[in-house]
Amino acid sequence: MTDLLERASNLAPYLHRIVDEALTRRQVEVLPETKIYLVSVAQDFTKPSSVVSYDKPVTLAYGDSLQESNKGEKIRKLMNLGDRCLTLVSFFPDSITKRQGESGLEYHARIGSSAYTQVGSSLPGKQPLFFELARRFSDLTKILSDIYSPFSDSPAHLAEILRQWEETGDPHAYAILLAHGMLSLGELDIQN
Numbered sequence: 001m002t003d004l005l006e007r008a009s010n011l012a013p014y015l016h017r018i019v020d021e022a023l024t025r026r027q028v029e030v031l032p033e034t035k036i037y038l039v040s041v042a043q044d045f046t047k048p049s050s051v052v053s054y055d056k057p058v059t060l061a062y063g064d065s066l067q068e069s070n071k072g073e074k075i076r077k078l079m080n081l082g083d084r085c086l087t088l089v090s091f092f093p094d095s096i097t098k099r100q101g102e103s104g105l106e107y108h109a110r111i112g113s114s115a116y117t118q119v120g121s122s123l124p125g126k127q128p129l130f131f132e133l134a135r136r137f138s139d140l141t142k143i144l145s146d147i148y149s150p151f152s153d154s155p156a157h158l159a160e161i162l163r164q165w166e167e168t169g170d171p172h173a174y175a176i177l178l179a180h181g182m183l184s185l186g187e188l189d190i191q192n
Helices: 002-009 011-025 032-045 058-067 071-091 093-100 102-122 127-135 137-151 155-168 171-179 187-191
Strands: none
Touching: 011 032, 011 137, 032 071, 032 127, 032 137, 058 071, 058 102, 071 093, 071 102, 071 127, 071 137, 093 102, 102 127, 102 137, 127 137, 155 171
C-alpha cells in the first residue's frame, strides 16, 4: 500500500518521463507548453472526478459549445471537449471502433482538433499551444496512448499490437512486440 501511495504522489514526474520517452521514441517534436499540457491531460484523467458519464455525444457537445454566448464558458467547454476527444482516442480506441468503426476514431479526432482550433482562435497568446494540439492531434493521441502501453501485456492486447504492426509497420508496436519476444530483430526490415 505504501508503494502505491508513493507512486501516486510521484505521478507528475512519472508522466513527464513517459511523455518525454514517447516523444523521443516516436520522433515527435512539440512546443514545451504542449508537452506540459499533455502531462496535465493525462494527470487530470487519473483523478476520480475525470471519470464521468458524458450527458451528450461529442457532436452535440461541440454544437452546444459553439453556440455558447459566454466567451469564457465557450472556451472552457471547447477545451473540455478537445481533452475528452484526446483521452477517448488515446486510451479507448477499441471502444470507439467497436461501436463506430475506424471512421469513429477519425471523427473524434476531427471534433477534438476543431475544438482546440476554436480555443486557439479565441485566446490571444495561447494560439501556438492550441493550434499545435489541433494540428498534431493524431500524433498526440499516440503519445498519450504510450502511457497505457507498458501496463498492458495481456495476450489480447499483444495480439492487437501485432495486428497494428502488421497493418502499419508502426515502430512503437514493433518495439513492444520485440520486448515481449514476439518478433525478432530482422522482422523490422521485412515490413519496411
